[in-house]
Structures are given as structure tokens and as C-alpha cells.
Amino acid sequence: MPIPIILDCDPGTDDALAILLALASPELNVLAITVAGGNVGLEITLPNALALVALAGARVPVHGGADNPLLGEFLPAHHIHADNGLGGVILPPGPPPAPGIAADAIRDILRGAPEPVTLVGIGPATNLALALATEPSLAVHVRDIVLMSGGWVRGNITPAAEFNAYSDPEALAILLGTGHRVVFAALDLTDQALATPARLAVWRSLGPGRCLRAACDIQVAVPPSARLGGQGAPLHDPCVIAWLVRPDLFTAFPAHVSVDLAAGPDRGRTRLDRSGRTADNALVLDTLDADRFFALLGDRFASLP
Ligand code: BDR
Ligand code: CA
Numbered sequence: 001m002p003i004p005i006i007l008d009c010d011p012g013t014d015d016a017l018a019i020l021l022a023l024a025s026p027e028l029n030v031l032a033i034t035v036a037g038g039n040v041g042l043e044i045t046l047p048n049a050l051a052l053v054a055l056a057g058a059r060v061p062v063h064g065g066a067d068n069p070l071l072g073e074f075l076p077a078h079h080i081h082a083d084n085g086l087g088g089v090i091l092p093p094g095p096p097p098a099p100g101i102a103a104d105a106i107r108d109i110l111r112g113a114p115e116p117v118t119l120v121g122i123g124p125a126t127n128l129a130l131a132l133a134t135e136p137s138l139a140v141h142v143r144d145i146v147l148m149s150g151g152w153v154r155g156n157i158t159p160a161a162e163f164n165a166y167s168d169p170e171a172l173a174i175l176l177g178t179g180h181r182v183v184f185a186a187l188d189l190t191d192q193a194l195a196t197p198a199r200l201a202v203w204r205s206l207g208p209g210r211c212l213r214a215a216c217d218i219q220v221a222v223p224p225s226a227r228l229g230g231q232g233a234p235l236h237d238p239c240v241i242a243w244l245v246r247p248d249l250f251t252a253f254p255a256h257v258s259v260d261l262a263a264g265p266d267r268g269r270t271r272l273d274r275s276g277r278t279a280d281n282a283l284v285l286d287t288l289d290a291d292r293f294f295a296l297l298g299d300r301f302a303s304l305p
Contacts, residue, residue, distance in 0.1 A: 002029040003118055003143070003244055006106055008065075009237070010038030010123030011048040013081050013218050017297065018122050018237035019049065020211050023056040024300035027245045031109050031117065033062045034102035038123040038167055039077045040085040042067035045123075048085050050094030056211055057305045062094075065102025066126035069168035074124065077163060080222060080233075087221025089214060106131035107138055116143035118244065121175075122237035124164055125149065129171035132178055139178050146240045147175070150257065150270030151187035152284075156227065161268030162187050165259055169268045172259045176281055183283045184257060185243065186270065189250075190236035191228055192288040195219050199232070203298045211304035215297075235297075239285070242293055249289045249296070257282040 005028050009015040022030050033053065035046045046064045053060050068074060082088045098105070106127065110117055119142055121128050132139055148164060149172060155161040165172050175182055204216050222233040243250050256278035260269040272284065 002027055004029045004031050004113065004115060005118045005120050005244065006032050006034060006109060008034045008036065008102070008119065008121045008123060008127050009049060010036050010045045011052065012039035012045065012085055012123065012237070013087050013222050014235050014237040015039070015122050016048065016052055016086055016218050017215050017235060018241050019052045020056055020215055020304060021238050021241045021297055021300050023053065023058045023060070024304050025241065025245045030060050032105055033060055034065050034106060034127050035062065036065050036102070036123050036127050037067040037074045038164070039081045040083070041076065044085045046097060047093060050097060051091040054094035055091055055214060061098035061105070063100055063102045063105040064097050066130065069124055069126050070129065070170040074167055082221065087218045089217045089221060091214060102127040103130035103134065107135050110138040110141040113141050116141055118144045118146060120240055120244070121145070121147040121149065122240060124167035125171035125175050126168045129174035133174050139180060142180055144183055145175055145178070145180050146183040146244065148185045148190060148237050148240050150184055152270065152272045153188060155269065156187060158265065158268065160266045162270065165270050166268030169259045169261050173261060176257060176259065181283055182257065182281060183243070183285065185236070185239040185285045189285045189288055190239045191234045192290050193235040193239055193293055194228060194232045194290065195235050196232035199294045202294070203301065206298050206302040209302060209305055212301040215301045238297060239288065242296060243285060246296055249292050250285050251287045252283050252285045254280040255282050255284050256280055257284070
């Protein structure tokens with residue numbers, strides 16, 4: 001049986017590839033896509049999500065949500081994702097969004113779900129946290145919470161913090177406090193998914209489909225990561241979808257994760273405790289078989305229109 005998921009995102013170049021991967025994966029049943037601001041404003045991320053669903057020929061409701069974190073304002077990442085959030089790649093517009101804001105839609109789906117639903121977060125955690133904080137009893141309808149968030153050694157938006165964790169640390173803290181295991185694809189894992197020119201050339205050779213072409217065009221536009229030696233850009237967000245589809249490509253360990261909320265240079269830093277002195281609340285994805293990961297994505301993108 002496919003795993004029912006709600007995919008919460010802020011597309012975003014790597015979000016775009018994660019959305020296409022999810023829609024191409026028969027192992028998943030995407031019940032809804034919910035959208036926040038983050039990489040760029042909600043007025044851009046929401047049309048991007050709608051365009052990607054239409055490009056894939058999928059019929060999945062897309063709901064708009066938070067354009068601000070629980071405190072303060074989002075800090076956009078135009079330097080990675082370009083002004084239009086998709087590396088400057090222009091997609092045909094999709095249909096209007098589904099009625100109802102993201103947090104309400106998430107709660108409605110959980111309330112009526114015949115089986116537990118996995119919440120997948122690849123942007124700031126605001127929508128997911130709002131949904132669960134306003135009706136905590138719905139947590140029994142959650143199967144797993146799987147996030148691209150955090151970094152154990154260093155950050156990518158500040159020296160200490162990863163972008164999604166930094167964008168709404170209070171929301172991440174709420175998810176960590178639900179009593180549900182949170183699965184983390186943090187930077188230490190997603191940096192292993194390096195989209196090099198050679199890997200993208202292989203993808204391009206796999207077929208003529210519009211989704212495969214869009215995935216390649218979007219990823220080619222992402223500046224190579226100086227942090228990782230300039231060899232390519234990491235495909236952060238597709239890692240969480242790939243883990244749901246092919247967990248055998250990953251290794252993982254249980255741990256306790258917390259997030260720093262105090263103002264100052266450590267705000268948004270995620271901390272990992274493997275000592276066992278604090279109860280495990282997370283499963284941390286550790287290693288990735290990157291070659292098989294890129295082969296999986298290429299095959300799945302090529303299977304779309
Ligand atoms: C995360 O930040 C965003 O810019 C990406 O879309 C990804 O979700 C990586 O730190
Ligand atoms: Ca994202």
C-alpha cells in the first residue's frame with residue numbers, strides 16, 4: 001500500500017525536484033501539497049507548486065499557508081533559487097490553489113484519515129507546527145514526521161544554522177515536542193546528494209519528457225556550493241522523499257535533537273545528543289548511496305510526462 005503523505009514545501013529549486021519525485025513515486029500517495037514562504041515569498045512559492053503539479057499531470061490539492069514564521073519574518077534565499085524560486089526556469093502556470101489554508105487542510109486530512117499520515121516538511125516548519133499546535137490530539141493520526149532540516153556540524157544560512165531550521169525554529173521546536181519521532185535529513189546527509197554536471201548530463205540523456213527537462217534546467221541553474229568545494233549543488237529536499245521510497249539507500253541512527261531558540265548567533269542551530277542521556281526523539285539519516293539516489297531520481301523524472 002502506498003504511504004499517505006502531506007508534502008509541505010517552499011519551492012524552491014530542490015523543493016521542485018522533491019515534488020516531481022513524490023508525484024512520480026507509486027510508493028507514495030500524495031494527499032495534498034501545502035506551501036509556505038521561505039526560499040522566496042508565498043506569492044511565488046504557491047504558484048510554483050501549482051505549476052509543478054500541473055507539469056506532472058497530477059491531480060493533487062495545493063494549499064497556500066504561512067508567509068511568515070511564528071515569530072518575525074522569513075529571510076529569502078534568492079541567491080540560491082533566483083527571484084522566481086525555480087532558478088529562472090519559467091513553467092506554464094497551474095490552476096488556482098485549493099480552498100482553505102494549509103494548517104486547516106492538514107488538520108482536515110488528519111481528522112478524516114483512515115490510516116496514519118506521514119507529514120513531510122521540506123521548508124520552514126510553520127504550516128505543520130500550526131496544524132499540530134492548534135489541535136494536538138490529531139497527532140495520533142500522524143505516522144511519521146520527516147523533515148529536511150538542521151545540520152549537526154555547521155549551517156548554511158548562518159555559521160550555526162541550516163536554512164529551514166533557522167527560518168522558523170519555534171515551529172521546529174513544536175514538531176520536536178509532539179511526542180512523535182522526527183526523521184531528520186539534515187545538511188550532513190543532504191550534502192552527500194551532490195548534483196554534479198556529470199550526474200545531470202546522465203539525467204538529460206534519459207528521455208525527452210517535459211518534467212525531466214524541467215528538473216535538469218532547474219538544477220543546472222543552481223550555483224555550485226562553495227561550501228562543498230564548487231563541484232555541484234546539493235539536492236537537499238529530494239532526500240526525504242527518497243528515504244520514504246527507498247530507505248535501503250540510507251543508513252540512520254536514533255538520537256535526541258533540540259533546536260536553539262535564543263536570539264543571537266546560535267539561533268536555529270540544531271543539536272544532536274547520541275549519549276542516551278536524553279530520550280531519543282529523532283531518527284537521523286546518516287549516509288546516502290548517492291549514485292543509486294541519482295539513478296532513482298533520473299528514472300522517476302523520466303517516467304513523468
Ligand atoms: C533547505 O533550504 C532551502 O533553501 C532548500 O529548499 C532546502 O529545503 C536546505 O538548507
Ligand atoms: Ca525547501
